[in-house]
Amino acid sequence: MSIEQKEPQVQQPQTAATQRRYRTLAVVKQEAITRVEKPLEDSVFVWPHLLVREFFAATALTVMITLLSLVIDAPLQAPASPSSTPNPAKAPWYFLGLQELLHYFPPTSAGVLVPGFTLVALAALPYIDRNPSRAYADRKVAIVTFTMFVVFWAVITLAGSFFRGPGWLWVWPWQHIYFDL
Amino acid sequence: MSSTNKSLLDVATQKIVESQLWRSIFRHGYPDTPLNQSLVMMSNVFLHLHPVKVSRKAMKITYTWCMGGISFFLFLLLTITGVFLMFYYVPDTNVAYQNINQLSSAVSFGHLVRNMHRWSAHLMVVSVTLHMIRVFYHGAYKPPREFNWVVGVLLFFVTLFLSFTGYLLPWDQIALWAITVGTNLAPYAPLVGNPVYKVLVGGGAVSQATLIRFYVGHVILLPLAGAILMAVHFWRIRKDGGEAGPPPPSRREYETRSESERSIAAGSR
Numbered sequence: 001m002s003i004e005q006k007e008p009q010v011q012q013p014q015t016a017a018t019q020r021r022y023r024t025l026a027v028v029k030q031e032a033i034t035r036v037e038k039p040l041e042d043s044v045f046v047w048p049h050l051l052v053r054e055f056f057a058a059t060a061l062t063v064m065i066t067l068l069s070l071v072i073d074a075p076l077q078a079p080a081s082p083s084s085t086p087n088p089a090k091a092p093w094y095f096l097g098l099q100e101l102l103h104y105f106p107p108t109s110a111g112v113l114v115p116g117f118t119l120v121a122l123a124a125l126p127y128i129d130r131n132p133s134r135a136y137a138d139r140k141v142a143i144v145t146f147t148m149f150v151v152f153w154a155v156i157t158l159a160g161s162f163f164r165g166p167g168w169l170w171v172w173p174w175q176h177i178y179f180d181l
Numbered sequence: 182m183s184s185t186n187k188s189l190l191d192v193a194t195q196k197i198v199e200s201q202l203w204r205s206i207f208r209h210g211y212p213d214t215p216l217n218q219s220l221v222m223m224s225n226v227f228l229h230l231h232p233v234k235v236s237r238k239a240m241k242i243t244y245t246w247c248m249g250g251i252s253f254f255l256f257l258l259l260t261i262t263g264v265f266l267m268f269y270y271v272p273d274t275n276v277a278y279q280n281i282n283q284l285s286s287a288v289s290f291g292h293l294v295r296n297m298h299r300w301s302a303h304l305m306v307v308s309v310t311l312h313m314i315r316v317f318y319h320g321a322y323k324p325p326r327e328f329n330w331v332v333g334v335l336l337f338f339v340t341l342f343l344s345f346t347g348y349l350l351p352w353d354q355i356a357l358w359a360i361t362v363g364t365n366l367a368p369y370a371p372l373v374g375n376p377v378y379k380v381l382v383g384g385g386a387v388s389q390a391t392l393i394r395f396y397v398g399h400v401i402l403l404p405l406a407g408a409i410l411m412a413v414h415f416w417r418i419r420k421d422g423g424e425a426g427p428p429p430p431s432r433r434e435y436e437t438r439s440e441s442e443r444s445i446a447a448g449s450r
Contacts, residue, residue: 069296080357111366126327134320135431
């Protein structure tokens with residue numbers, strides 16, 4: 001991009017083309033300026049449109065949690081005693097997928113490498129997936145991979161939560177559920 | 182009486198709104214004009230993380246399912262109920278269990294507040310997870326929002342560890358053994374495993390040292406880390422251009438659509 005610099009003395013029309021000098025003053029990136037040709041989005045004021053929704057979402061959530069808390073009690077078992085190990089001893093529910101993996105693989109891989117890999121892969125995701133398009137049809141590989149990843153964790157978490165009993169043996173949920181929240 | 186049509190309430194409201202006290206707090210009129218609707222968002226510290234205007238598409242409930250907002254609201258609810266519980270809880274293995282038990286018998290609303298704290302905590306893990314999944318499917322982690330996704334991943338882990346540290350505090354059998362099983366994974370990590378376990382547990386087994394460590398982490402370190410990361414997270418939503426909004430149609434969809442529109446336009450002529 002260049003900006004024409006006119007010299008005031010040069011006015012002869014026959015030599016104008018050769019005597020004009022050009023100098024690059026600045027390069028302005030397209031996204032750095034307001035593009036008027038970009039149509040303005042259909043937008044509304046946050047007050048009241050968004051704030052009303054947030055208020056109702058917050059109120060509804062508070063009512064729901066209060067009702068839930070009136071109906072269902074948080075569990076409290078016998079006082080902790082290091083000498084009596086429950087069978088099965090289960091981690092909190094969001095780690096039960098991990099505990100289920102430990103049943104199949106040695107601890108170094110299941111307990112450390114898989115969650116470590118998951119953490120690093122999740123954090124690095126935007127730098128791995130370089131596909132610039134956000135359209136679903138353009139992201140088939142990413143969507144299928146991520147869906148398989150989510151389903152995998154969901155399945156092993158559910159298995160660890162509801163299908164494992166004493167000795168980490170398979171127990172159907174309709175036989176007995178060994179699960180505490 | 183017919184000399185004025187204003188009711189007493191109107192007059193009182195006007196007097197209050199025009200008073201120096203009111204005007205020192207609110208520097209704009211009631212937000213029912215575009216100017217005041219902008220000023221209210223910009224001059225209120227609690228509202229200013231929001232933009233003044235928001236795209237109608239990005240605001241649709243079915244677009245976000247409110248999951249990020251719900252996660253944040255659960256965090257607030259957990260802070261309030263958590264501070265309430267802190268008045269009655271002592272992180273001492275001899276009395277911790279009794280303290281929790283007495284919430285149900287000796288503390289007004291103690292039972293209800295503990296239930297709310299517990300269920301909100303579980304729901305927050307769920308809502309943060311769903312928020313993350315939603316953001317992935319909308320491709321909202323793509324430039325310029327890459328780093329905000331990383332901040333979000335960190336917030337996800339802060340949430341998990343907030344829940345995990347809170348799990349130990351009632352000092353019952355569930356707490357002790359869930360944390361024992363969870364922390365027993367740490368030593369398997371190559372090189373750093375044993376030091377990490379020692380720092381986490383404060384000894385060779387889950388004990389008083391673990392309880393005080395988890396307590397401090399649960400009530401100060403992790404909430405503080407979460408609050409700082411949330412401030413960055415919300416700030417960057419604005420700085421990165423607001424909510425991403427629903428994904429655009431792909432190039433092929435766009436072309437076929439414009440073709441069919443052209444043929445419709447040609448047919449109508």
